[in-house]
Amino acid sequence: MTEPARRLLLLLFLMLAGLGYSYAQVRYERPVDTAPQPQTIGGGYSVPEVQKPLPRRQWLQVLDVGVLALALGLSVWLVISKRSRRWAQFLTIGSLAYFGFYREGCICPVGSIQNVAVALTDPHYSIPIVVTATFFLPIGVAMFYGRAFCGGVCALGAMQELVVLKPIQVPRRLDQALGLLKYAYLGIAIWQAIQPFAAREFLICRFDPFVGFFRRDGFAHMLYVGAAFLIVGMFVGRPYCRYLCPYGGLLAWASRLSKRGVTITPDKELDCGLCTEACPYGAIDKMRAIRKDCLYCARCYSSCPRTNEAALVQIGAPR
Numbered sequence: 452m453t454e455p456a457r458r459l460l461l462l463l464f465l466m467l468a469g470l471g472y473s474y475a476q477v478r479y480e481r482p483v484d485t486a487p488q489p490q491t492i493g494g495g496y497s498v499p500e501v502q503k504p505l506p507r508r509q510w511l512q513v514l515d516v517g518v519l520a521l522a523l524g525l526s527v528w529l530v531i532s533k534r535s536r537r538w539a540q541f542l543t544i545g546s547l548a549y550f551g552f553y554r555e556g557c558i559c560p561v562g563s564i565q566n567v568a569v570a571l572t573d574p575h576y577s578i579p580i581v582v583t584a585t586f587f588l589p590i591g592v593a594m595f596y597g598r599a600f601c602g603g604v605c606a607l608g609a610m611q612e613l614v615v616l617k618p619i620q621v622p623r624r625l626d627q628a629l630g631l632l633k634y635a636y637l638g639i640a641i642w643q644a645i646q647p648f649a650a651r652e653f654l655i656c657r658f659d660p661f662v663g664f665f666r667r668d669g670f671a672h673m674l675y676v677g678a679a680f681l682i683v684g685m686f687v688g689r690p691y692c693r694y695l696c697p698y699g700g701l702l703a704w705a706s707r708l709s710k711r712g713v714t715i716t717p718d719k720e721l722d723c724g725l726c727t728e729a730c731p732y733g734a735i736d737k738m739r740a741i742r743k744d745c746l747y748c749a750r751c752y753s754s755c756p757r758t759n760e761a762a763l764v765q766i767g768a769p770r
């Protein structure tokens with residue numbers, strides 16, 4: 452079985468597993484335990500099924516931040532130190548399962564942009580420390596090591612990563628022009644979020660194309676948009692990440708400060724150009740990975756003769 456087919460099967464499996472999980476768990480409770488019961492109300496009254504969602508326990512929220520920090524550390528270690536695409540893929544699948552299908556896309560740094568913006572501008576609005584940590588952790592890591600969050604941690608990125616089938620190279624100028632959309636979206640989303648309460652809109656969450664899959668629920672039109680992104684994503688690597696994700700824009704800025712990040716060659720730089728076509732995300736320019744665009748997928752490593760040379764030395768094969 453080919454690698455793309457294996458990835459699609461895995462994605463299908465995870466979606467089915469998530470669906471099964473959603474039916475197995477109790478997700479709602481009655482808002483008030485002492486509310487009148489059907490037998491005391493009489494007249495054939497039955498309790499409506501949909502009630503308010505259970506708040507997540509504090510220690511579980513802290514656990515989420517711990518898992519995020521661990522996954523970020525693993526992403527850096529696997530991609531920068533181990534240079535292992537295989538293990539980075541396992542991390543991607545694990546993150547999709549945890550942050551996507553188990554946590555149902557919430558809490559997510561992408562959407563938390565709006566919460567942070569409101570908290571900074573509205574004195575009556577505050578956010579829990581876990582939201583603040585979730586927002587800043589990936590940015591902090593990006594400032595030192597590049598976009599490790601986008602590589603194997605973000606569930607939205609993972610959905611798209613797993614469907615890349617036959618990616619085309621988008622012409623650089625078009626790629627750069629489309630890449631500006633995410634900054635426009637970032638500005639509009641923040642502007643809408645910091646409006647007075649009655650006019651406030653959380654656009655990033657409302658138009659999240661993948662959260663409907665994670666929750667096995669959502670408006671039909673957004674599920675169609677998500678499906679369209681996944682279909683396009685088979686041929687244009689990670690379209691939402693590259694052209695629309697506002698948090699990706701913030702990570703791109705932060706990663707410009709990083710001293711370390713993906714280097715295609717393990718040690719001595721070559722200028723053979725074999726890597727130029729290897730990146731499905733247009734993140735290699737003049738035979739170097741562009742820190743702000745590199746999505747930490749580790750695909751380019753295998754294109755480098757130095758990587759293969761190092762592997763041959765490791766297994767003691769004749770050179």
Ligand code: SF4
Pocket residue numbers: 561600601602605606607608609691692693696697698699700702
């Ligand atoms: S660009 Fe946005 S959606 Fe894509 S992986 Fe990064 S944070 Fe997630």
Ligand code: SF4
Pocket residue numbers: 713729730731732733734735740741744745746747748749750751752
């Ligand atoms: S340069 Fe491209 S192929 Fe290499 S790790 Fe970055 S995104 Fe992946």
